[in-house]
Amino acid sequence: MNSFSEYIGSQFGNPHGIIGMICCFIMNRINRPMYDRTVELLKLGPENRVLDIGYGNGYLLNSVYRKTGAELHGIDISEDMRKRADKRNRAARNDRKLFLKVGDCCNLCYEDEYFHAVTSINTVYFWSDTAKGLSEIRRTLKTGCSFYNVAYSKEFLDSLRYTEKGFKKFEPEELAELGRQAGFNTISVQDIVKGKSFVVIYTK
Ligand SMILES: C[S@@+](CC[C@H](N)C(=O)[O-])C[C@H]1O[C@@H](n2cnc3c(N)ncnc32)[C@H](O)[C@@H]1O
Numbered sequence: 696m697n698s699f700s701e702y703i704g705s706q707f708g709n710p711h712g713i714i715g716m717i718c719c720f721i722m723n724r725i726n727r728p729m730y731d732r733t734v735e736l737l738k739l740g741p742e743n744r745v746l747d748i749g750y751g752n753g754y755l756l757n758s759v760y761r762k763t764g765a766e767l768h769g770i771d772i773s774e775d776m777r778k779r780a781d782k783r784n785r786a787a788r789n790d791r792k793l794f795l796k797v798g799d800c801c802n803l804c805y806e807d808e809y810f811h812a813v814t815s816i817n818t819v820y821f822w823s824d825t826a827k828g829l830s831e832i833r834r835t836l837k838t839g840c841s842f843y844n845v846a847y848s849k850e851f852l853d854s855l856r857y858t859e860k861g862f863k864k865f866e867p868e869e870l871a872e873l874g875r876q877a878g879f880n881t882i883s884v885q886d887i888v889k890g891k892s893f894v895v896i897y898t899k
Contacts, residue, residue: 704857708821710751711775719752719779722817729816729845730755732887732894736843739763743811746770746835748800748828749818753780759814760787768794768810770803799823803831810835813842819870820846820862829877833899842879842897844870851891870895 706718723730733755739745741764747756750769753776760767767787771777777795787793798804800815801824813832822828832842849864858864867884874882879897886893 700857701860704859704861707817707857708861709773711773715773715775716752716779719754719776722751723754726816728887729892729894730758732885733814733816733843733845734758734762736894736896737763737765737812737814739765739812741765744768744809746805746810746813746832748813748815748832749821750780750795751776751816753783753795755814755816756780756787756793757783760784760792764792765811766792766794768796768805770796770798770800772797772799801827801831803835805835807834808837811837811840813840814845815843816845817847819844820852820858820864822863825863825865825870825873826877829873829879829897833877833879833897836899838899840899842899844895844897845887845892846870846895847892848890867893867895 706715710718744766746768750756750771756767756769774797777797780795784793801822813836849866852858852864871882874897879899881898883896884893
Protein backbone atom coordinates (compact mmCIF):
# COMPACT_ATOMS: atom_id res chain seq x y z
CA MET A 696 0.00 0.00 0.00
CA ASN A 697 1.43 3.41 -0.91
CA SER A 698 1.57 6.24 1.60
CA PHE A 699 -1.24 8.20 -0.11
CA SER A 700 -3.69 5.27 0.32
CA GLU A 701 -2.52 4.91 3.91
CA TYR A 702 -3.14 8.62 4.53
CA ILE A 703 -6.67 8.46 3.06
CA GLY A 704 -7.44 5.37 5.18
CA SER A 705 -6.29 7.20 8.30
CA GLN A 706 -8.56 10.15 7.43
CA PHE A 707 -11.62 7.88 7.48
CA GLY A 708 -10.64 6.71 10.97
CA ASN A 709 -10.01 10.22 12.30
CA PRO A 710 -11.09 12.93 9.82
CA HIS A 711 -9.42 16.31 10.23
CA GLY A 712 -8.53 19.42 8.25
CA ILE A 713 -9.61 20.08 4.68
CA ILE A 714 -8.97 16.50 3.52
CA GLY A 715 -11.10 15.17 6.39
CA MET A 716 -13.89 17.51 5.34
CA ILE A 717 -13.67 16.26 1.73
CA CYS A 718 -13.62 12.60 2.87
CA CYS A 719 -16.82 13.23 4.88
CA PHE A 720 -18.48 14.92 1.94
CA ILE A 721 -17.71 11.86 -0.22
CA MET A 722 -18.98 9.52 2.54
CA ASN A 723 -22.25 11.44 2.73
CA ARG A 724 -22.86 10.75 -0.95
CA ILE A 725 -21.66 7.15 -1.17
CA ASN A 726 -23.21 5.97 2.10
CA ARG A 727 -26.71 7.32 1.48
CA PRO A 728 -28.36 3.84 1.59
CA MET A 729 -26.82 3.31 5.04
CA TYR A 730 -28.16 6.57 6.48
CA ASP A 731 -31.59 6.03 4.87
CA ARG A 732 -31.98 2.53 6.29
CA THR A 733 -30.89 3.64 9.77
CA VAL A 734 -33.37 6.52 9.85
CA GLU A 735 -36.09 4.17 8.58
CA LEU A 736 -35.37 1.66 11.39
CA LEU A 737 -35.40 4.18 14.25
CA LYS A 738 -38.69 4.43 16.07
CA LEU A 739 -38.18 7.65 18.00
CA GLY A 740 -40.11 10.78 18.89
CA PRO A 741 -39.25 14.20 20.34
CA GLU A 742 -39.29 12.81 23.90
CA ASN A 743 -36.52 10.24 23.13
CA ARG A 744 -32.70 10.35 23.27
CA VAL A 745 -30.39 8.92 20.62
CA LEU A 746 -26.60 8.50 20.62
CA ASP A 747 -24.58 8.39 17.37
CA ILE A 748 -21.14 6.83 17.76
CA GLY A 749 -18.53 8.48 15.50
CA TYR A 750 -20.91 11.14 14.17
CA GLY A 751 -18.37 12.53 11.63
CA ASN A 752 -19.79 15.72 10.10
CA GLY A 753 -23.18 15.04 11.70
CA TYR A 754 -25.03 13.99 8.57
CA LEU A 755 -26.97 11.13 10.21
CA LEU A 756 -27.87 13.17 13.30
CA ASN A 757 -29.33 15.88 11.09
CA SER A 758 -31.49 13.35 9.21
CA VAL A 759 -32.64 11.78 12.50
CA TYR A 760 -33.63 15.18 13.87
CA ARG A 761 -35.65 16.09 10.81
CA LYS A 762 -37.61 12.86 11.04
CA THR A 763 -38.02 12.42 14.80
CA GLY A 764 -37.16 15.61 16.70
CA ALA A 765 -35.35 13.37 19.21
CA GLU A 766 -32.67 14.72 21.57
CA LEU A 767 -29.35 14.19 19.75
CA HIS A 768 -26.16 12.96 21.43
CA GLY A 769 -22.91 12.05 19.76
CA ILE A 770 -19.37 11.00 20.60
CA ASP A 771 -16.44 11.18 18.16
CA ILE A 772 -12.68 11.22 18.63
CA SER A 773 -12.20 14.14 16.21
CA GLU A 774 -12.50 17.72 17.49
CA ASP A 775 -12.68 18.94 13.87
CA MET A 776 -15.72 16.73 13.31
CA ARG A 777 -17.36 18.11 16.45
CA LYS A 778 -17.15 21.60 14.96
CA ARG A 779 -18.54 20.42 11.60
CA ALA A 780 -21.35 18.41 13.17
CA ASP A 781 -22.25 21.31 15.42
CA LYS A 782 -22.62 23.62 12.39
CA ARG A 783 -24.66 21.10 10.43
CA ASN A 784 -27.05 20.52 13.35
CA ARG A 785 -27.78 24.18 14.11
CA ALA A 786 -31.54 23.56 14.25
CA ALA A 787 -31.23 20.97 17.02
CA ARG A 788 -28.69 23.14 18.85
CA ASN A 789 -31.04 26.13 18.76
CA ASP A 790 -33.76 23.89 20.19
CA ARG A 791 -31.28 22.86 22.95
CA LYS A 792 -31.40 19.27 21.73
CA LEU A 793 -27.81 18.80 20.56
CA PHE A 794 -25.10 17.32 22.83
CA LEU A 795 -21.82 16.48 21.08
CA LYS A 796 -18.76 15.15 22.87
CA VAL A 797 -15.21 14.42 21.81
CA GLY A 798 -14.20 11.02 23.18
CA ASP A 799 -13.80 7.30 22.64
CA CYS A 800 -16.83 5.03 22.35
CA CYS A 801 -14.97 2.32 24.28
CA ASN A 802 -15.31 4.51 27.40
CA LEU A 803 -18.71 6.14 27.28
CA CYS A 804 -19.27 9.07 29.62
CA TYR A 805 -23.06 8.58 29.97
CA GLU A 806 -25.10 7.09 32.76
CA ASP A 807 -26.64 3.60 32.59
CA GLU A 808 -29.92 3.11 30.69
CA TYR A 809 -29.81 6.63 29.22
CA PHE A 810 -30.58 6.17 25.50
CA HIS A 811 -33.62 4.99 23.55
CA ALA A 812 -31.38 4.10 20.58
CA VAL A 813 -27.69 4.04 19.65
CA THR A 814 -26.38 4.18 16.07
CA SER A 815 -23.01 3.76 14.38
CA ILE A 816 -22.28 4.07 10.69
CA ASN A 817 -18.89 2.85 9.52
CA THR A 818 -17.06 3.31 12.80
CA VAL A 819 -16.71 -0.22 14.21
CA TYR A 820 -13.55 -0.77 12.09
CA PHE A 821 -11.70 1.79 14.22
CA TRP A 822 -12.67 0.90 17.80
CA SER A 823 -9.66 -0.07 19.88
CA ASP A 824 -11.64 -2.78 21.73
CA THR A 825 -14.80 -4.04 20.01
CA ALA A 826 -16.02 -6.12 22.97
CA LYS A 827 -15.60 -3.18 25.38
CA GLY A 828 -17.37 -0.80 22.96
CA LEU A 829 -20.36 -3.14 22.66
CA SER A 830 -20.59 -3.64 26.38
CA GLU A 831 -20.41 0.13 27.00
CA ILE A 832 -23.19 0.73 24.45
CA ARG A 833 -25.32 -1.97 26.09
CA ARG A 834 -24.80 -0.35 29.49
CA THR A 835 -26.06 3.05 28.27
CA LEU A 836 -29.10 1.65 26.41
CA LYS A 837 -32.50 1.36 28.06
CA THR A 838 -33.85 -2.18 28.37
CA GLY A 839 -35.80 -3.19 25.24
CA CYS A 840 -33.96 -0.58 23.10
CA SER A 841 -31.52 -1.21 20.24
CA PHE A 842 -28.08 -0.44 18.86
CA TYR A 843 -27.89 -0.22 15.04
CA ASN A 844 -24.36 -1.07 13.90
CA VAL A 845 -23.99 -0.35 10.16
CA ALA A 846 -20.91 -1.55 8.26
CA TYR A 847 -19.49 -2.61 4.94
CA SER A 848 -18.76 -6.29 4.36
CA LYS A 849 -15.23 -7.63 4.66
CA GLU A 850 -15.34 -8.58 0.99
CA PHE A 851 -16.23 -5.04 -0.10
CA LEU A 852 -13.63 -3.40 2.17
CA ASP A 853 -10.97 -5.82 0.87
CA SER A 854 -11.59 -4.40 -2.62
CA LEU A 855 -10.55 -0.89 -1.46
CA ARG A 856 -6.82 -0.35 -1.28
CA TYR A 857 -6.95 2.29 1.48
CA THR A 858 -8.50 -0.19 3.96
CA GLU A 859 -5.40 -2.42 4.06
CA LYS A 860 -4.09 -0.75 7.23
CA GLY A 861 -5.98 0.54 10.26
CA PHE A 862 -9.35 -1.13 9.47
CA LYS A 863 -10.75 -4.10 11.44
CA LYS A 864 -13.08 -5.91 9.04
CA PHE A 865 -15.96 -8.08 10.26
CA GLU A 866 -18.40 -10.61 8.91
CA PRO A 867 -21.92 -9.86 10.22
CA GLU A 868 -21.89 -13.12 12.18
CA GLU A 869 -18.68 -12.11 14.01
CA LEU A 870 -20.31 -8.85 15.11
CA ALA A 871 -23.42 -10.75 16.16
CA GLU A 872 -21.35 -13.17 18.26
CA LEU A 873 -19.51 -10.30 19.98
CA GLY A 874 -22.92 -8.80 20.78
CA ARG A 875 -24.08 -12.07 22.36
CA GLN A 876 -20.94 -12.13 24.49
CA ALA A 877 -21.66 -8.51 25.54
CA GLY A 878 -25.05 -9.67 26.84
CA PHE A 879 -27.54 -8.36 24.27
CA ASN A 880 -30.84 -10.26 24.34
CA THR A 881 -31.76 -10.33 20.66
CA ILE A 882 -29.53 -9.83 17.64
CA SER A 883 -30.54 -9.73 13.99
CA VAL A 884 -28.77 -8.87 10.74
CA GLN A 885 -30.27 -7.14 7.70
CA ASP A 886 -28.60 -6.60 4.34
CA ILE A 887 -28.55 -2.99 3.17
CA VAL A 888 -26.96 -3.71 -0.20
CA LYS A 889 -26.62 -7.50 -0.55
CA GLY A 890 -23.00 -8.66 -0.18
CA LYS A 891 -21.80 -5.08 0.32
CA SER A 892 -23.30 -3.54 3.45
CA PHE A 893 -25.40 -4.60 6.41
CA VAL A 894 -26.82 -3.53 9.75
CA VAL A 895 -26.54 -5.61 12.92
CA ILE A 896 -29.38 -4.77 15.32
CA TYR A 897 -28.62 -5.54 18.97
CA THR A 898 -31.52 -5.28 21.41
CA LYS A 899 -31.00 -5.11 25.18
C1 LIG B 1 -15.71 6.62 8.43
S1 LIG B 1 -16.13 7.93 9.52
C2 LIG B 1 -17.92 7.81 9.59
C3 LIG B 1 -18.58 9.08 10.02
C4 LIG B 1 -20.12 9.04 10.13
N1 LIG B 1 -20.56 7.97 11.00
C5 LIG B 1 -20.76 8.91 8.77
O1 LIG B 1 -21.11 7.78 8.40
O2 LIG B 1 -20.92 9.91 8.09
C6 LIG B 1 -15.67 7.25 11.10
C7 LIG B 1 -15.89 8.21 12.26
O3 LIG B 1 -15.68 7.49 13.48
C8 LIG B 1 -14.90 8.30 14.37
N2 LIG B 1 -14.23 7.37 15.32
C9 LIG B 1 -13.19 6.53 15.07
N3 LIG B 1 -12.87 5.82 16.17
C10 LIG B 1 -13.74 6.22 17.14
C11 LIG B 1 -13.92 5.86 18.51
N4 LIG B 1 -13.13 4.96 19.10
N5 LIG B 1 -14.89 6.47 19.22
C12 LIG B 1 -15.69 7.42 18.64
N6 LIG B 1 -15.56 7.80 17.34
C13 LIG B 1 -14.60 7.21 16.59
C14 LIG B 1 -13.98 9.08 13.44
O4 LIG B 1 -13.44 10.23 14.03
C15 LIG B 1 -14.91 9.39 12.26
O5 LIG B 1 -15.61 10.58 12.43
